[in-house]
Amino acid sequence: AQSVTQPDIHITVSEGASLELRCNYSYGATPYLFWYVQSPGQGLQLLLKYFSGDTLVQGIKGFEAEFKRSQSSFNLRKPSVHWSDAAEYFCAVGVTTDSWGKLQFGSGTQVVVTP
């Protein structure tokens, strides 16, 4: 069965420290991958996406993610976290064979930033 897993429910990180959020997927077809961020009480905002080409993609707010096909992973990173990065982060996966463009979302990782 197709699945998207975010193993970390909650991560606490100090301001200025690096951050890495994990995402693993299980799909038979070629995936396209997204990371979204949700601030409290808000909708989801697209951070970055991957569907082909360079496996290291840059996004907004200083985030980047690396697609590793051999590990079925698409981990999100930021070198130096700011207090405003406190939010919930969702990985999402779709497949190129789905013409309806449906995405399956992970369960989310809550990021807390401490001073």
Next chain:
Amino acid sequence: NAGVTQTPKFRILKIGQSMTLQCTQDMNHNYMYWYRQDPGMGLKLIYYSVGAGITDKGEVPNGYNVSRSTTEDFPLRLELAAPSQTSVYFCASSQALTLGYTFGSGTRLTVV
């Protein structure tokens, strides 16, 4: 540039009542989606549409209905509300499969 607009933002329903969650987008996107978000569960797809007159069920469609009479509007109908439908509902739209979604700000629904 409004993007995706959802109304209302908050609503409390009594068990057995019905309501319609409104979703409008002004980007001329063909694809539209309804998701519900429950704590620790991520987002689950309720219904989706690829254009006016074309809709289909997602992962959790029971208790909901949709219609798509125009490109802009994709309302979600709850009939006979149940406590299990207490959730945050998000509408999203997309122009192309590889561009990702634009989300609305959500409707927080409580059924008591």
